[in-house]
Amino acid sequence: MAMAVTPSISLQQITGLVLAGGRGARMGHVDKGLQLFRGKPLAAHVIERLAGQTGTLAINANRHQSDYAAFNLPVWPDLLPDFPGPLAGLHSGLTHCATDYLAAAPCDSPLLPMDLVAKLAAALSLQQADAAIAVTGRAGQTDLQRHPVFCLLRKTLLPSLTGFLQEDGRKMERWFAGIHTVEVHFDDETAFCNINTLQELRQLESE
Numbered sequence: 001m002a003m004a005v006t007p008s009i010s011l012q013q014i015t016g017l018v019l020a021g022g023r024g025a026r027m028g029h030v031d032k033g034l035q036l037f038r039g040k041p042l043a044a045h046v047i048e049r050l051a052g053q054t055g056t057l058a059i060n061a062n063r064h065q066s067d068y069a070a071f072n073l074p075v076w077p078d079l080l081p082d083f084p085g086p087l088a089g090l091h092s093g094l095t096h097c098a099t100d101y102l103a104a105a106p107c108d109s110p111l112l113p114m115d116l117v118a119k120l121a122a123a124l125s126l127q128q129a130d131a132a133i134a135v136t137g138r139a140g141q142t143d144l145q146r147h148p149v150f151c152l153l154r155k156t157l158l159p160s161l162t163g164f165l166q167e168d169g170r171k172m173e174r175w176f177a178g179i180h181t182v183e184v185h186f187d188d189e190t191a192f193c194n195i196n197t198l199q200e201l202r203q204l205e206s207e
């Protein structure tokens with residue numbers, strides 16, 4: 001009997017996207033990705049961690065675009081008005097990327113796993129899924145946490161996402177529930193810590 005062969009995904013087929021397109025309302029409407037954490041902008045931490053995990057990188061930002069351009073990466077704004085949420089960033093990424101896959105991570109999680117993309121890609125490929133998202137905690141337990149802003153998407157999902165957004169869908173979880181998504185478990189919960197307020201920024205900085 002012939003063995004089923006699952007083609008694996010190479011790094012060169014993946015564009016990494018730093019999601020920095022939000023309003024930062026809980027931080028006083030500052031541009032979160034540009035706030036300093038341990039002496040460097042939050043976005044710089046994410047760029048450094050993602051570099052090497054994907055073939056190319058880009059930034060999704062809607063404000064201070066010249067500041068983001070200083071990272072020497074393409075800056076892709078949302079194509080939809082009024083800050084409809086992170087899905088708008090994924091929509092921009094899938095529209096612009098020239099690769100078969102897009103891996104996204106938010107600008108406000110400076111400790112993201114160094115094996116994020118490799119693990120998402122391995123699971124997506126093995127399950128022949130269209131999307132992979134990160135999960136922490138133990139399956140079946142109440143502390144299971146889904147982290148859909150840390151995701152890997154096939155570029156072929158663009159029409160699905162466009163349709164979802166056109167119908168005013170904003171909830172990431174709802175879009176992922178309607179497509180073939182695989183959940184990928186990560187042991188290190190702290191790698192996904194996410195900074196929403198200035199207090200959280202200072203707190204994590206001092207840890």
Ligand SMILES: Nc1nc2c(ncn2[C@@H]2O[C@H](COP(=O)(O)OP(=O)(O)OP(=O)(O)O)[C@@H](O)[C@H]2O)c(=O)[nH]1
Binds near residue numbers: 022027078
């Ligand atoms: N492109 C895009 N990204 C967004 C939008 N809203 C949030 N994000 C991104 O989604 C990720 C998680 O969002 P939040 O933690 O809520 O960040 P935020 O929306 O800037 O902050 P709050 O305004 O305080 O909710 C971050 O990477 C944000 O940059 C949006 O309207 N467009």
Ligand SMILES: [Mg+2]
Binds near residue numbers: 022023
């Ligand atoms: Mg928000």
